[in-house]
Amino acid sequence: MTPRTLFEKIWGAHVVAPETDDTPSVLYIDLHLVHEVTSPQAFSELRSRGLKLRRPDRTLATLDHSTPTLPPAANGERPYTNAEAKAQVAQLEANCREFGVRLYGWDSQDRGIVHVIGPELGATQPGMTIVCGDSHTSTHGAFGALAFGIGTTEVGHVMATQCLLQRKPKTFAIHVDGKLPRGVGAKDLILHIIGEIGVDGGTGYVLEYRGEAIEALSMEERMTVCNMSIEAGARAGLIAPDETTFAWLKGRSNAPQGAAWDAAVNRWRALRTDAGAEYDREVRIDASQIRPTVTYGTHPGMAIAMDKPVPAARNAPEQRALDYMQVKPNQPMQGTAVDVVFIGSCTNSRLSDLREAANVLRGRKVAKGVRVLVVPGSEAVRRDAEREGLHEVFLAAGAEWRIPGCSMCIAMNGDLAQPGQLVVSTSNRNFEGRQGKGARTVLASPATAAASAIAGAIADPREYLTEVAA
Ligand SMILES: CC(C)[C@H](C(=O)O)[C@@H](O)C(=O)O
Ligand code: SF4
The missing domain is CATH 3.30.499.10 (Aconitase, domain 3)
Known part of the structure; x- marks a missing residue:
């Protein structure tokens, strides 16, 4: 069989109908994450067409963007300074009740930023397709999931059909060789990478971060790297799942348990890019040369070692x-x-x-x-x-x-x-x-x-x- 990349394996396993000259592929979505900013119109669209959510069990919502970060007043009132933010939160609460969506809301012990809680709950898993009406959905690629942001109209499509129309992106390998110096971390690395390839360097591609320095990263660090893939213009960022990934996910509430866990890990091990698989583009980065890096301009590509x-x-x-x-x-x-x-x-x-x-x-x-x-x-x-x-x-x-x-x-x-x-x-x-x-x-x-x-x-x-x- 022709050697395949991690991306090609996930893509291939999720295509319901392949792309033609006139139509994009129909891609099955395993997990749909929802937040208050990009979901109201999609829920309204479902309501006006009399549609139900296709897979509430594969949909998970949280409150994160519009929520005040100061504690509530003595009477329980949350200190919103923005009426629209308050309305958005109330709207998501009502929509989740009406459509039967699991909401990690104000009363939840697990509420948080959507890209933090998906992994934390073990809902984010290797080999999945994951979407959210949010550009930083690329974060979940740290687990070897094909995860990307979608627009509000597409949020509606996924709610109604659990599928999405997508053109197949190209693949771009970012090999990070060597070791990061002491005191230099994942954020320095990704700012450096974007500084090297540019804010549109990833346009049209799914990035796969690989190499010694990537394998040495913790899951949290991998999430930091994949999070910013979109800031290089990429559709998504991926890191092959490995023992670090499995150890991090094991026992989390939404992860498979018992025999199902062992079976899942066996499947996940097969996801990594085959030897000899080809990417559309490749670059090499030397981790040992990276220093604490910051931005100096008004996009993340304007980044440089601070000294x-x-x-x-x-x-x-x-x-x-x-x-x-x-x-x-x-x-x-x-x-x-x-x-x-x-x-x-x-x-x-x-x-x-x-x-x-x-x-x-x-x-x-x-x-x-x-x-x-x-x-x-x-x-x-x-x-x-x-x-x-x-x-x-x-x-x-x-x-x-x-x-x-x-x-x-x-x-x-x-x-x-x-x-x-x-x-x-x-x-x-x-x-x-x-x-x-x-x-x-x-x-x-x-x-x-x-x-x-x-x-x-x-x-x-x-x-x-x-x-x-x-
Ligand atoms: C509100 C949301 C649509 C937006 C995004 O997609 O990224 C936000 O999360 C951001 O970071 O600007
Ligand atoms: S970048 Fe992340 S933390 Fe910031 S608004 Fe978007 S989802 Fe929230």
């Missing part, structure tokens, strides 16, 4: 980006004054991310005048972090500790920066106004964000990790 001088603009959009960011070329980003630090989002709000930030912040104080917001990705992360006392580390350092949600990643419910303020953010998007009108976003790792909070300026976390054994 390297920012390159001069090559065109008008780049010049506009530098002007907006108030960044001067030929100077490094390291040392740039910081106003706000945001540690959270579906890219970096898992327990390991919070530990990484806490390791830097422990026993230290946030610089005067810097506001630091730490927002766990889910209730489970919040519980685990509090059990370990991480919240006490953050609070003692002078940071705010919030309840889970998308928060300052999208400037929601008052979690935003003021015009001109510079935010070092562990999220994934840095376009103009993303974190507040006129706010300037620098994307970075949790360790860099924490180090910058202490220094009051963009700082190299390795300077704060001296006491940690190599």
Whole structure:
């Protein structure tokens, strides 16, 4: 048999009707994740056509984007600052009741950002097709699932049919050789990769991250990498499932149990790309050369090691980006004054991310005048972090500790920066106004964000990790 890539195996197992010149493929969807922002119209469409949800058992909803991250008032009222956000939440609650969808809502111990809870619950599994009306659905590719964002109309299609019309994307292998240096993590790696291939380098492709450095990553780190695939323009990002994946998933509530687990692992082992399989495009990245990396412009492709001088603009959009960011070329980003630090989002709000930030912040104080917001990705992360006392580390350092949600990643419910303020953010998007009108976003790792909070300026976390054994 012709050797096949991981992508081709998953795709092939889900095609219901193949693509023709006139029509895309019909692809079966194993898991549909739903949140309050992109689902209302789709539910309305079902209602107006008198349709039911095709597979409620393969649909899972959560509240994340529009939820305030401050606790409720004494009377139980949630502190929404935005009436539309409040209405969206109420609408999803009503829609889930009407259509019989499992909702991880306000009363759930497992609510959280959709891309954090899918894996946490074990709902995300290798070999699946997973969609959500959300671009960062690529996160779930960390488990060797073909996972991608869809539009609101497609959300309706999947609700009604459990299928989707799709043109087959091309494949792009990103080989990451060698080892990441100490103090350099998954966020630095993905920012570096996007800096190398460009914000549209992945357009039309499904990326497969592979090689020694990728295999060495934890599941949380793999999720950080796959999360940002979309920021390179890719349809999705994939990492082959391996022992790390299986160990992480085992025993989670929605994962197969007992004999079904063993059978599933056997199937999952066969997913990895066959020797000799060909990709449409390949690049090689040397992990050992990567340093703490940050963005300096208004898209994630404008990324550079923080100690390297920012390159001069090559065109008008780049010049506009530098002007907006108030960044001067030929100077490094390291040392740039910081106003706000945001540690959270579906890219970096898992327990390991919070530990990484806490390791830097422990026993230290946030610089005067810097506001630091730490927002766990889910209730489970919040519980685990509090059990370990991480919240006490953050609070003692002078940071705010919030309840889970998308928060300052999208400037929601008052979690935003003021015009001109510079935010070092562990999220994934840095376009103009993303974190507040006129706010300037620098994307970075949790360790860099924490180090910058202490220094009051963009700082190299390795300077704060001296006491940690190599
Ligand atoms: C609200 C949603 C449609 C959006 C997305 O698709 O990415 C959001 O999650 C974002 O990060 O901007
Ligand atoms: S955390 Fe940010 S990037 Fe992730 S789903 Fe929410 S808004 Fe989108």
